[in-house]
Amino acid sequence: MGLSGQAALVGAAQYRPEKYSTAPQMFHLEQVADLTVRALADAGLELAEVDGLIVPAPQFHEATMFVPAMAGEYLGVALNYAEVVDLGGASSVAMAWRAAAAIEMGMCNTVVCAIPQRMAPFAPDEDMSEFMRASRYGGHSTRYGAPEAELDLPYGHMAQNTGYALIAQRYAATYDYDPAALARIAVAQRFNACHNPEAIFHGQPITVEDVLASRMVAEPLRVLEIVMPVAGGGAMVITRADRTRSIRHRAVKIIGCGEHVQSKSPTYAQDMLATPIGPASRRAFEMSGFKPADMHMAQIYDCYTITVLLTLEDAGFCPKGEGMRFLREHDLTFKGNFPMNTHGGQLSFGQAGLAGGMSQVIEAMQQIQGRAGERQLARHDLAYVSGTGGVMSEQGALILQGA
């Protein structure tokens, strides 16, 4: 049962995170093509070898239907496996295991997973009102019949900040809550970003005091505990592990995966603190045959510091309720005893929308391949990677191992 490591990540490309205001505008089809060609070059594979394609649907500019067919046609490849993944920030992790599963099943040989996240240019006569509406309400549906449109928006319950704050407050009322310990996540990741020239906050170190003094957004979450949305995008190439002799870098085998979708709004979860990353991670570890303590690094989806805390606990890196102690007792930098989000995390690398989570998969791949430059880990054969969509709604985990 499960993956047996017959599929491997072999190459990737991603745009340097940039502010939307200064980033180039590109059609999403153009971004998919550009990122795919770069990722294939990184891997050492030819365009003609691609026979699988996974793209996101919800924010694809040029179409809301037939997206893989349109993108495949634009790329110039025939597909034996074509899919759209709609799991928010968990999409990249979800794409990786779907690609691996399709390859192991023999459906296809080489899959590209691409997420364009630069803004597409608007037509001169395009009606902006729908775009304005969608961007104002973030991940919340405003459509008639959507429970959240009917029951959340009239009260101002909207988007992610307050959703995660509600979870954090519940955590604080249940367990030990230490803002300074949580701040250590942001600080360690900023340290890592200062060793990553691609990170948006490269060269801007912060301290625990800075985090605690930063602007309160939604109690208890402060602005330096919250990701900054940026433009960007990424693509990764997954192929058969036994075809990898021709590739340029070490194959990174996908040996475990798990996924769990529990609710859209955490409000309706039985227990807001029992997050989907628990079941997702247990399945991934079990499939891989490894335990949390075996990992050489953790690349944990970090839209907020609280997301990391809950993932550490529910994935089994520490017992439930002891996350704060874990944070206080560990050095989370790439130089430390628990290397985490070695590229800076999305908090400091930048969160390029749905592609934000791909930065974590790509960092794990590059670490395992020994290509992480200044922040290269000494032990770098095994990685845990997580993805989170919505407000702890839809989550996934991967276990990666160097071939």
Place this chain on the structure above:
Amino acid sequence: MTWNKPLPQPTPTSAPYWEGLKAHEVRIQQCDQGHWVFFPRIHCPVCASRELAWRKISGEGTLYTFTVARIPTMPEFTDEMPQILAVVKFDEGPHINTTIVGADPATLKVGQRVRPVFDDRPGTATLLRYTPVESAHPGVIDDAADAKVMPAAETVPAVAVRKIDIKNIDAVRALVSDSFSAWSPELAVTQELINEFAALSGDDYWIHTDPERSRKESPFGGTIAHGMLIQVLLGRLRIPQDYEITGFNNMVNYGSDRLRFPVPVPAGCRIHARSRVKSVEQVKSGVKLMMEINVHVVGQDDRPCAINDMIIMYM
């Protein structure tokens, strides 16, 4: 007052819930196996039964969790700042998203008892808010209740006043401070006020005066006040000062070194102001005193909606 915020659009399935709220009752569904269901559905999410009945419940429950939003979750909620967003657990079990009214956020505790408050202000629907059981807040909010919580800027809090002679330049210089005065009374910036200013100034750009279009097209989700209106309203926001300058023949408004409107003021918000003496300069013709006057939307104390570095010349 026009309701500038998203409104619920009941569906055939959910309509009994909203009808209940209009009657100031909380009604939720229960299946024939006894499971309580919320939000409204066509089946029971526990046992899949499609035999659901609407039952009146007390609506009381416990505070499951909450947060105090210091930045409006949507601009049109600026008038509620700070927003106290909450999840309440009905005594019957299910959770509901709501907001807390009539409570100091600092006193809220997860697990405390809360009771429903029916908010009739949106007009087309009644919203279900919550308040601590022991709160004196009325169980119903209507437009009249709304008017009560929006005092006009009439009374300035009494403070002991020191008299400072303008010729005593050292004493005047001692007024320079990094800390601000107490807040002025609050003033509501209504759509009516904005319309009057639009007529007076000739600036009737739709972003100020067309609530319908602004709801659809404006990034602010509704109309916003003119920056210059906020600046003009300063005259009505009497800021309490603990000093009074004396001993001058004449004082004139010399203008402003800086006038900024960093944060929009959506229609319907309340504003208040505070000030500090930023600098004092002796010049040939007299004394130039620069006041930094900051106007804030009530609840957004960390970011002003207007900053005016106003220079007063005492001669």
